[in-house]
Amino acid sequence: MFGADPARSPDYGRIVNDRHLARLTAHLDGASIAFGGQHSAADRYLAPTVVHAPSPTRTAPEPTYLTEELFGPVLPIVPVSSADAAIEYVVSRDKPLALYDFSASAAVRHAFVTRTSSGGVGLDVPMLQAGVRDLPFGGVGASGMGAYHGQYSIDTFSHRKPVVRKPHVLDTLRFAQPPFTEAKQRVARRASG
Template sequence: MNAGQTCVAPDYLLTTPAVARRLEPLLATAIREFYGADPAASDSYGRIVNDAAFFRLVGLVPAGIGSDAATRYIAPTVLTGVSLDDPVMQGEIFGPILPIVEVSGLDEALRVIRSGPAPLALYAFTSSARARRRIITGTTSGAVAFGVPSAHLSVAGLPFGGVGRSGMGAYHGERGLLTFSHEKAVLAKPLRPDTLRIAYPPFTPRKDAIVRKVLGRLR
């Protein structure tokens, strides 16, 4: 979607080695189905937004990956054998590059997710109710979606927003009104009688007892 230039684009993919071997050719097949044998010739495939972004992305992929500086084209790219220390894993990609990071299983996947900043969105492909519960409770993210990436933006009843470095607050529908509106606090106290004198110095044991009693009722 938009050559990966969306804030909710998958930034990397975690999976076991066995699933990675099965997934890699399927991703290549899907790319061909979407954009044909030459994505550069497809009207459905986007270009990188500016030169700075283009050259940053070119620096993240191996030499020989299809690209054209004149049109800011970078081919949809799947990277295999990626480690967490590789440059492509050091920041948000925001481009048509998908690194596959192999993990031993769900436990390690959760540790990897928790080791970095909370993502704006987290996508998991599993039909296991137990795995879904562990993902929801064992990670922090702006949103979690199962079986589909990015689609939660189009569901009107769901709040959209991040947590931590991915942003705070949420909008869409009623939540948007609350987030982007300021609820102004207004308090009016009669000038006479001055019922707050009990809180003024000098502080006496009697005043202290009355204030403690009032505060106790408020609790």
């Protein structure tokens, strides 16, 4: 899509600022890069990059490119033995902002949708759910709370502030103060019933 050299493509985006480029390239230090990885600080360019991630283990610490949100053109490939192993991998970690399943199997797609939790799911397509205005976009757990787009934005970013007021007449009647006579208890039961 971007030609033989994405660095020369006017259609290939750049990293938003120097700090984020440095953050992304730091993730790649010591990584097993399948292809890509070229970068230029002068242009805030980072090539489309695929990283061979290590096989999941319970003992070895995971690389930071697997534990932090990247927001850059880096795709780690984690080797697993099956769809069930991939699902186990996903559910054993923080909930992702988005989960993408590329599968020809309806059963595998269904398993990813029903057995995982994420902000959104893309089946056979990345990022499409983020661009559909009428769908909520947002995370769950560590990937964020709430959702936005249209009415979802209003609901998420608005706070309905409850305001209550107790009429002073109740103070003069001393209805809500001891002693709680049988008459006061009867009125309270009727009011709450």
